[in-house]
Amino acid sequence: MKTLTFIIFGLAALAQWLVPLAGIMQHELTLAKGTLIKLKCSAPDPYDPLRGRFLAVRPQQREISVPAGAKLQRGMLVYASLTTGTDGLASVTHLSIEPPQSGDFIRLKSSYVHNEKTQIHWPFSRFYINEKLAPEADHWFAENIRSTKGIIAEVRVLNGRAVLADLSFDGKSFREILKQRDNNPSGTAR
Amino acid sequence: MDITNNGPVSFGGPAQFYPMNNSRQRWLLEQLPQWEREGLLTADAARTLHERHSSDTSQLGLAQVVIGSLGAMLIGAGLIAVIGYNWDDFSRPVRLLFAFLPLLLAQAFGFRVLQRGDSCAAWVRETAAVLQASSAGASIALVSQIYNLGGEWPDFLFWWFLLSLPLTWVLRSHAVAIFYLVTTAIWSVNQIVPGRPWQDSPLIYPVLLLGLLPYWPGWPRKEALSISLRWVMTISALIGLASAAVFANEQAVDYPRYHSEAFLWLWTLSAAAIALFPLNQAGIDEASRRKPQVVLGALWLLGYGVATTFRDVSNNILKGTSHALELPWCWGLLAVLAGFALHACTRRRWAVLAIASLALLPLIAVPVVGQGETGSSLLSWLATLHLSVIGLTLILLDFIGKRGASRLGTLLLSVLIIARMADSHFSLLAKGLAFIAVGVAFLAFNFFMSRHQHHAAQT
Numbered sequence: 001m002k003t004l005t006f007i008i009f010g011l012a013a014l015a016q017w018l019v020p021l022a023g024i025m026q027h028e029l030t031l032a033k034g035t036l037i038k039l040k041c042s043a044p045d046p047y048d049p050l051r052g053r054f055l056a057v058r059p060q061q062r063e064i065s066v067p068a069g070a071k072l073q074r075g076m077l078v079y080a081s082l083t084t085g086t087d088g089l090a091s092v093t094h095l096s097i098e099p100p101q102s103g104d105f106i107r108l109k110s111s112y113v114h115n116e117k118t119q120i121h122w123p124f125s126r127f128y129i130n131e132k133l134a135p136e137a138d139h140w141f142a143e144n145i146r147s148t149k150g151i152i153a154e155v156r157v158l159n160g161r162a163v164l165a166d167l168s169f170d171g172k173s174f175r176e177i178l179k180q181r182d183n184n185p186s187g188t189a190r
Numbered sequence: 191m192d193i194t195n196n197g198p199v200s201f202g203g204p205a206q207f208y209p210m211n212n213s214r215q216r217w218l219l220e221q222l223p224q225w226e227r228e229g230l231l232t233a234d235a236a237r238t239l240h241e242r243h244s245s246d247t248s249q250l251g252l253a254q255v256v257i258g259s260l261g262a263m264l265i266g267a268g269l270i271a272v273i274g275y276n277w278d279d280f281s282r283p284v285r286l287l288f289a290f291l292p293l294l295l296a297q298a299f300g301f302r303v304l305q306r307g308d309s310c311a312a313w314v315r316e317t318a319a320v321l322q323a324s325s326a327g328a329s330i331a332l333v334s335q336i337y338n339l340g341g342e343w344p345d346f347l348f349w350w351f352l353l354s355l356p357l358t359w360v361l362r363s364h365a366v367a368i369f370y371l372v373t374t375a376i377w378s379v380n381q382i383v384p385g386r387p388w389q390d391s392p393l394i395y396p397v398l399l400l401g402l403l404p405y406w407p408g409w410p411r412k413e414a415l416s417i418s419l420r421w422v423m424t425i426s427a428l429i430g431l432a433s434a435a436v437f438a439n440e441q442a443v444d445y446p447r448y449h450s451e452a453f454l455w456l457w458t459l460s461a462a463a464i465a466l467f468p469l470n471q472a473g474i475d476e477a478s479r480r481k482p483q484v485v486l487g488a489l490w491l492l493g494y495g496v497a498t499t500f501r502d503v504s505n506n507i508l509k510g511t512s513h514a515l516e517l518p519w520c521w522g523l524l525a526v527l528a529g530f531a532l533h534a535c536t537r538r539r540w541a542v543l544a545i546a547s548l549a550l551l552p553l554i555a556v557p558v559v560g561q562g563e564t565g566s567s568l569l570s571w572l573a574t575l576h577l578s579v580i581g582l583t584l585i586l587l588d589f590i591g592k593r594g595a596s597r598l599g600t601l602l603l604s605v606l607i608i609a610r611m612a613d614s615h616f617s618l619l620a621k622g623l624a625f626i627a628v629g630v631a632f633l634a635f636n637f638f639m640s641r642h643q644h645h646a647a648q649t
Contacts, residue, residue: 005360009301012353019349019353020289020332020333020334021333023330076385110385
């Protein structure tokens, strides 16, 4: 009985390590081997008291047509096929209940179907930033949020998983822009 | 009043053991020497009582659980605050170290407590379990934060309570068991979203509850379960099964065409199953207040029974029953209920069976009235008749010297009379006079019963 107790304890302790480690592994694997796709989005700047400063990432594409005959229900897991356009920006072009055989796709949850269209709940919504860079990020957003160029979310996609890798503006990495601005408070670096 | 056992109670026989809480046991043990000195007890009798009710020091008091858990949580919160103050200055590997080091330390502490076995105080066991469960949750949350993993809080909660469950078995932690019961109920309510696969829905709640099998009432255990754990378990089971019923109903047909009337009957079947949950003889012999599954289940069933006596409500229940009978979940509940009812028959739990049978009245009415028909008063009259019989039986049992509940019976009959007056077409004056008459009769009966019991005690 005592041996069984120790075996159960050992397995539980192992599982308590495996769950977070599996999360890290999937994340790193997606970043390393995933396809890079770019999504045009808007990004206001809220604050999560538990996890710090983040940018709320909202891709501009909000809805997609439901294929004829597909019985979608709210909360159902579906697969969104992604196609990159001539401008280099990707968009969801097709929804399916089964994983697509080819191409890049993201697994996401469907919403209510209305007028044969459903809203897209993107599997990423937050891009966390360093607290010390946050004030500079505030200024940067105030200056650029209404720009026609728009903010681009750079997402790595692998086997239906999506990881938000970076944000960019006018071809420059968001992290780089903020670092430049932090080093050069006059704000010449955009 | 114990509504779970109508038979005469025997305290004789060496094999009988009646669970008593720790404070009462301590009081009894303190009195024994004096009773022996005063000649009230023989030395043999005092020794037998001492052996039977020797205080179990491994049992947890509420204060021990609270202090142990609170201490562990304060340490955890303090560490988070200290680390969080400098969080932005740390590199990713250092942050990961802070995510996993507390888990490693908590696991080492838990291992040491396990090694020491029963020589370890109960509160130390409790503290070790709470620390380990907290650090397991914290490590998932911190890794999620460090890597911006995203995801939704119910998924985090799911993994957290699942990883904490084994600690309730091996470290016998009541605090972690309560945490598990609360979080599984919260998770189940949140998962009521049609379209979810069954394995990610409240339908798996019974399996999650099965995880706490060693804590179930009636399961062979060395020590009696604490009252707080029993209440949390019952409330969690009621919420979890109610969530599963709602999900099963909504899943069957697309929104907004699902039938909300079906919930009520499915919930009532769940309450009946909970009230009839199989108990061993020691469990049956316990007082009703130590059996929250019977108290809450019976309260719901009686409330449902009285509501069913109203014609409009009974028509809605009939409509809901017709829809519910198309659901596999409903048939599963009926099968479980049948099994529990058979077990209750063998244990002679007639009072609980009588109350639980209220849930099955729609099954009698549906074939007679027909599915989808709503213009009948049959179900409301059946419910009125059933409740009246229960009320009268509870009163009569007391008069013939059996274990009854005359005041509950009177209350039930009074409520029925008031309900019938409320939906009748009599004038307000007539209704008022009837209410006064019922009130006077109730007080008179209470007075009569007090005298009757006083007289019975004297003779």
